[in-house]
Amino acid sequence: MRELSLNILDIAQNSIAAGASLTEILIKEDSVKKELLIGIYDNGKGMTEEQVRNVQDPFFTTRTTRKVGMGIPLFKMAAEQTGGSFSIVSQVGVGTRVEAKFKTDSIDFTPLGDMSSTIATIVCMNEDKDFIYTRDVDGESFKFSSADIKTILDGVPLSEPSVMNWVEGYIGEQTEQLLKN
Ligand SMILES: Nc1ncnc2c1ncn2[C@@H]1O[C@H](COP(=O)(O)OP(=O)(O)OP(=O)(O)O)[C@@H](O)[C@H]1O
Numbered sequence: 001m002r003e004l005s006l007n008i009l010d011i012a013q014n015s016i017a018a019g020a021s022l023t024e025i026l027i028k029e030d031s032v033k034k035e036l037l038i039g040i041y042d043n044g045k046g047m048t049e050e051q052v053r054n055v056q057d058p059f060f061t062t063r064t065t066r067k068v069g070m071g072i073p074l075f076k077m078a079a080e081q082t083g084g085s086f087s088i089v090s091q092v093g094v095g096t097r098v099e100a101k102f103k104t105d106s107i108d109f110t111p112l113g114d115m116s117s118t119i120a121t122i123v124c125m126n127e128d129k130d131f132i133y134t135r136d137v138d139g140e141s142f143k144f145s146s147a148d149i150k151t152i153l154d155g156v157p158l159s160e161p162s163v164m165n166w167v168e169g170y171i172g173e174q175t176e177q178l179l180k181n
């Protein structure tokens, strides 16, 4: 079964492709309401209203030589099939806000998957971009900022395998701590 971390990777890659210098990824869980919110917010080139409509439709394409883009339709479907919702708010020249809400008690809810490795991969493969990852569980949260990491590393490339392992381990520990509370 597909994991939501793969959808998140896909949506964050759209932000990077749109030239975003900062992309924020938010995962917010409410264990009482049994809801999970995933937000990907960027300051990339944005989309027109018509583009926003079209990219949500899996059967729309202006391309004849390549496959239809499926990143957004798949993420939207994953949320809606749980009884949740999906939205894109975008402005040309300003950025894009993608939000998906999931009902976690639905039998169609897909597990989140390995977010530590997903965030470490995104951050370390895109050294020239900044990312903020926030994980919130019932109002308790932690924030991971790539800009802070770069300051600490003081010139050591993020692409070093040891750095990527460290980032993954760090996020993993913080997440465990949060889930224990
Ligand atoms: N954050 C964003 N900012 C600007 N444009 C975006 C953004 N996200 C998506 N788009 C536009 O919407 C299109 C569709 O995105 P989608 O992820 O569904 O497919 P894709 O990226 O083209 O292909 P793939 O199936 O490989 O993901 C993109 O090609 C891009 O033009």
Ligand SMILES: [Mg+2]
Pocket: 010, 011, 013, 014, 069, 070, 071, 072
């Ligand atoms: Mg995509």
